[in-house]
Amino acid sequence: MKKLNVELGEGSYSILIGSDLLAQSGVLFAANGVKGRIMVVTNPTVAQWYLEPLMDSLRSSGYQAEAFLIPDGEEYKSLEQANRIYDQLVKGKYDRKSVLVALGGGVIGDLTGFVAATYMRGIRFIQVPTTLLAQVDSSIGGKTAVNHPQGKNLIGVFYQPSLVVSDVATFGTLPDREFSSGMVEVIKHGVILDPEYFKMLLNELPALKTRKPELMTEIVEGSCRIKARIVQEDEKETGLRGILNFGHTIGHALESITDYQYYKHGEAVAVGILAALKIAIRNDTLQDSGLEQSLAFLFGALDLPTAIPGLNVAEIISLLYLDKKVEYGKVRWVLPERLGQVTISNEIPGETVKDTLLELGGV
Amino acid sequence: MKKLNVELGEGSYSILIGSDLLAQSGVLFAANGVKGRIMVVTNPTVAQWYLEPLMDSLRSSGYQAEAFLIPDGEEYKSLEQANRIYDQLVKGKYDRKSVLVALGGGVIGDLTGFVAATYMRGIRFIQVPTTLLAQVDSSIGGKTAVNHPQGKNLIGVFYQPSLVVSDVATFGTLPDREFSSGMVEVIKHGVILDPEYFKMLLNELPALKTRKPELMTEIVEGSCRIKARIVQEDEKETGLRGILNFGHTIGHALESITDYQYYKHGEAVAVGILAALKIAIRNDTLQDSGLEQSLAFLFGALDLPTAIPGLNVAEIISLLYLDKKVEYGKVRWVLPERLGQVTISNEIPGETVKDTLLELGGV
Numbered sequence: 001m002k003k004l005n006v007e008l009g010e011g012s013y014s015i016l017i018g019s020d021l022l023a024q025s026g027v028l029f030a031a032n033g034v035k036g037r038i039m040v041v042t043n044p045t046v047a048q049w050y051l052e053p054l055m056d057s058l059r060s061s062g063y064q065a066e067a068f069l070i071p072d073g074e075e076y077k078s079l080e081q082a083n084r085i086y087d088q089l090v091k092g093k094y095d096r097k098s099v100l101v102a103l104g105g106g107v108i109g110d111l112t113g114f115v116a117a118t119y120m121r122g123i124r125f126i127q128v129p130t131t132l133l134a135q136v137d138s139s140i141g142g143k144t145a146v147n148h149p150q151g152k153n154l155i156g157v158f159y160q161p162s163l164v165v166s167d168v169a170t171f172g173t174l175p176d177r178e179f180s181s182g183m184v185e186v187i188k189h190g191v192i193l194d195p196e197y198f199k200m201l202l203n204e205l206p207a208l209k210t211r212k213p214e215l216m217t218e219i220v221e222g223s224c225r226i227k228a229r230i231v232q233e234d235e236k237e238t239g240l241r242g243i244l245n246f247g248h249t250i251g252h253a254l255e256s257i258t259d260y261q262y263y264k265h266g267e268a269v270a271v272g273i274l275a276a277l278k279i280a281i282r283n284d285t286l287q288d289s290g291l292e293q294s295l296a297f298l299f300g301a302l303d304l305p306t307a308i309p310g311l312n313v314a315e316i317i318s319l320l321y322l323d324k325k326v327e328y329g330k331v332r333w334v335l336p337e338r339l340g341q342v343t344i345s346n347e348i349p350g351e352t353v354k355d356t357l358l359e360l361g362g363v
Numbered sequence: 364m365k366k367l368n369v370e371l372g373e374g375s376y377s378i379l380i381g382s383d384l385l386a387q388s389g390v391l392f393a394a395n396g397v398k399g400r401i402m403v404v405t406n407p408t409v410a411q412w413y414l415e416p417l418m419d420s421l422r423s424s425g426y427q428a429e430a431f432l433i434p435d436g437e438e439y440k441s442l443e444q445a446n447r448i449y450d451q452l453v454k455g456k457y458d459r460k461s462v463l464v465a466l467g468g469g470v471i472g473d474l475t476g477f478v479a480a481t482y483m484r485g486i487r488f489i490q491v492p493t494t495l496l497a498q499v500d501s502s503i504g505g506k507t508a509v510n511h512p513q514g515k516n517l518i519g520v521f522y523q524p525s526l527v528v529s530d531v532a533t534f535g536t537l538p539d540r541e542f543s544s545g546m547v548e549v550i551k552h553g554v555i556l557d558p559e560y561f562k563m564l565l566n567e568l569p570a571l572k573t574r575k576p577e578l579m580t581e582i583v584e585g586s587c588r589i590k591a592r593i594v595q596e597d598e599k600e601t602g603l604r605g606i607l608n609f610g611h612t613i614g615h616a617l618e619s620i621t622d623y624q625y626y627k628h629g630e631a632v633a634v635g636i637l638a639a640l641k642i643a644i645r646n647d648t649l650q651d652s653g654l655e656q657s658l659a660f661l662f663g664a665l666d667l668p669t670a671i672p673g674l675n676v677a678e679i680i681s682l683l684y685l686d687k688k689v690e691y692g693k694v695r696w697v698l699p700e701r702l703g704q705v706t707i708s709n710e711i712p713g714e715t716v717k718d719t720l721l722e723l724g725g726v
Contacts, residue, residue, distance in 0.1 A: 148453055156483075322456060
């Protein structure tokens, strides 16, 4: 088991990463000072495999724990479902010293985190992420949120968990598309900040597709380390943290225009990364001719989409302006400069964006 | 005009207090570095007097500002109304650099603050409180919230405003009951921490009932200073800040049991303060025999309720356990020891509470 400490002053916490940690969660919670009544929030898909081992472990360590189920799907990351959890907490007389545990992927983590942050102005919150995406991305950095009908994550707060328990054995039940989607954020971490990590991914590609627990532990730990480094420097995203949005400007718009039905999050980000790369080329600021090839190789091997056939370019562009990254009416672009180095620009001409989207197959 | 700085690290901000500040708000905003598009949230009652001067002032200082109205009343401090504001912000393409201004009393302030804290994970927020209660209490300390059908302020976060502009001339339109209700928090500040301030209130009682702007400026500034001192030491209410809940344990239960229809907030707290006093007497920990008399005098002069005729004691007690102050299933009581000094206890026997409530007229 690896342990990574995220240092955020009062909001500091540990991430535990390893194989078969779920069945030890009671012991791990106790060892990390967790006390109080526990409500586990999860969905039926995750519950069928992982709820029982978690609950058994918590109860044998003496915790009073109950579970609450949210339907599976991005459309349930809503204020309405948050309200259902509030109701359950109030009905069960959960007090300020209670603990909410998120067992599942990003939807469960973001939603549960939002409720934990806002119930009685904040109760403790533990993440037990069961997808690659959640382990390397949404469980680090304290971004909690629900979606608004007109935009993803528009309602949320920054709120750090007390503990993250990442069991890489849960990848065993992850569909291929989900796994590849998670790998996009892993690859992103290499591109924006860590050439060595990126090269390791290129080298280990055949092995990582078999999801070996030892390699997965290393990959998750590496990604968490990179993301933690960024978040520690800029918790509230006033500067540096913006680079984590690499690929997300277009990515979010693609998810939105397809009603979150067509792309997995990572798939949309993969296309967004390619778009950012092409914008940087058009903008004459990409200084690394090998990057495009490496990304094409990785995305290809992971069966990720690389185009946006048939989507309306004008509509995508208008959606960009609803992104949270828009400031004073300008879109902020994170563009690659070379492997391990990106820059932020809010001066990309609309024509460049339009031409890039047309090049990617938009209409 | 008086200016008070609340020092909370990154969350520091200024409170401006004086007469006729509303008509200067554009200049005051600009002088305090406010920029970005503005949405003013208010209610029709407040709007009829104060919206126009505020909007005129903002616009003549070059701000782009629009107003959004919430119906008047505690029942509109809800997730539903928060959602209406989110919708309006999304529809108007308000970005992260936008500013929400709360023009009104505690309901408007708490609701608008909650939306500001959660829209895009936090946009800037300015309080322009127009009631005594909001100026001395809810506008300091960063407590934002909406009510849950089963309990007041159950959904919320800590989020500091960027600026508070408190115009004491707005008390001119405040009904007597609202004014007296606000005075309860003013009196509370004296009792828990500042004997001199409390004595000033006793001495100035006839003058303060006329709401003279100079005296009101002094009173609001004094209360803000006391509350700021507490909040600066304990922003998230892990310790000291708990003393601000003096009178609120019973107070909240009384509001809840009467469906927020019978008591004004301060009125319920007044009865709660008397209850805490009587509990301290029964508990043999009150060391100041004059305090009961002084409070009776002040509350009497302000026409505040001093009893709970006909309310069900068992029901009130069961409501106490839903209060946010409950930790590990125990009610935390803030009890007076002497003028300027309170203690916190979670070891008050149920019988003592019951007898006190019966003494106050409960059944």
